[in-house]
Amino acid sequence: MKKLLLIGAVVAAVFSACAKKTEVLSAAGTEQGERVLRLAFILSGNGLPLSPLTIVLEKGFLEERLKSLNVKLEAQGFVGGPALNEVIAAGGLDIATYGDVPIIAAKSNGLNTTLLGIDTYNTGAFLLVRSTSPYNSLADLKGQKIAVSTGTYGHRSIIKMLEAEGLDESYIQLTNMASRDAAPALVRGDVEAGIGSSSTYLKFVQDGSLRILKSGEEHREWNGSTGYIVIGDYGKKNPDIVDAFLQAILDSLNFIKENPEESTSILSHAGLTVEELKYTYPNGYAWNISLDERSIAAFEDILDFMVDKELVLNRFSIQDWSDPGYLQTAGAKR
Numbered sequence: 001m002k003k004l005l006l007i008g009a010v011v012a013a014v015f016s017a018c019a020k021k022t023e024v025l026s027a028a029g030t031e032q033g034e035r036v037l038r039l040a041f042i043l044s045g046n047g048l049p050l051s052p053l054t055i056v057l058e059k060g061f062l063e064e065r066l067k068s069l070n071v072k073l074e075a076q077g078f079v080g081g082p083a084l085n086e087v088i089a090a091g092g093l094d095i096a097t098y099g100d101v102p103i104i105a106a107k108s109n110g111l112n113t114t115l116l117g118i119d120t121y122n123t124g125a126f127l128l129v130r131s132t133s134p135y136n137s138l139a140d141l142k143g144q145k146i147a148v149s150t151g152t153y154g155h156r157s158i159i160k161m162l163e164a165e166g167l168d169e170s171y172i173q174l175t176n177m178a179s180r181d182a183a184p185a186l187v188r189g190d191v192e193a194g195i196g197s198s199s200t201y202l203k204f205v206q207d208g209s210l211r212i213l214k215s216g217e218e219h220r221e222w223n224g225s226t227g228y229i230v231i232g233d234y235g236k237k238n239p240d241i242v243d244a245f246l247q248a249i250l251d252s253l254n255f256i257k258e259n260p261e262e263s264t265s266i267l268s269h270a271g272l273t274v275e276e277l278k279y280t281y282p283n284g285y286a287w288n289i290s291l292d293e294r295s296i297a298a299f300e301d302i303l304d305f306m307v308d309k310e311l312v313l314n315r316f317s318i319q320d321w322s323d324p325g326y327l328q329t330a331g332a333k334r
Helices: 017-022 052-059 061-067 081-089 100-108 153-164 179-188 198-206 239-258 260-270 274-280 293-308 325-332
Strands: 035-042 071-078 095-099 113-123 126-130 145-148 173-176 193-196 210-215 224-231
Touching: 035 081, 035 239, 052 061, 052 239, 052 260, 061 071, 061 239, 071 081, 081 095, 081 100, 095 100, 100 113, 100 153, 100 224, 100 293, 113 239, 113 293, 113 325, 126 153, 126 179, 126 198, 145 153, 145 179, 153 193, 153 224, 153 293, 179 193, 179 198, 179 210, 193 198, 198 210, 198 274, 224 239, 224 293, 239 260, 239 325, 260 274
Parallel strands: 035 071, 035 095, 145 173, 145 193
Antiparallel strands: 095 224, 113 224, 126 193, 126 210
């Protein structure tokens, strides 16, 4: 497999309209002395992520905590991790939460980030085919085109699925395609299978167009994990803001635990209906944030995979990348 460097050299300009807006506001603050938190996440739909951060934003947990610190929140959604990494490279963000493969790639390729926490194997991986197709196993897809957004957890997931059956990537044809385009392309017949999250494919499963061939329910490690990072020296200069952010995440996790039905209603603002959310999370939401041995080991395993498959070239220590002090401080206040 050809080497796939997920991030090139540090870019000189910001690549998206929402990122251009952040050029006006530096991490030091506005002309009135108000500091700014430029927060990034991956879009699920309707301008929101599908994660604890949805609760944070919709309930105002973070804005309330930032208000007492005289900090303005600039929340930005991105369609994928590689695009988010471009804006980190351009200096346009302060804190971000997104998927394991691109967040690890950013660090491996030299972006100055610090790991604040990990939510392990929280994003389901689904391999789907058309309901009318003749395929009943992954082995049946020999030589066929499979849509995947390269540089995301889905890319890792499909290779892990292949390896579990003693197959390698050459067995199929991976077709790089943005997640939002993959499901329609699969329904049209442009590709024979696609891999991604429930938010990408679920409505097509429910209307009978697609069916699930394999999923992360078979092997939890096929699923994607999420990382939380602080960028550059923002954390050292603004430890109170990082603490406010982590406190807001912990607020949301507690809210989800105590208010599952209301949480589902709020999470539906991210694009899935209440019924679809209950289908996707039949046992409730198992989101968390930690930097314990188990979560560090999960990220080490993902990094090993990425180096082995030449998705990145530079190995580093996940333990050294992480700073548990921020999360310990936040947790001690609960």
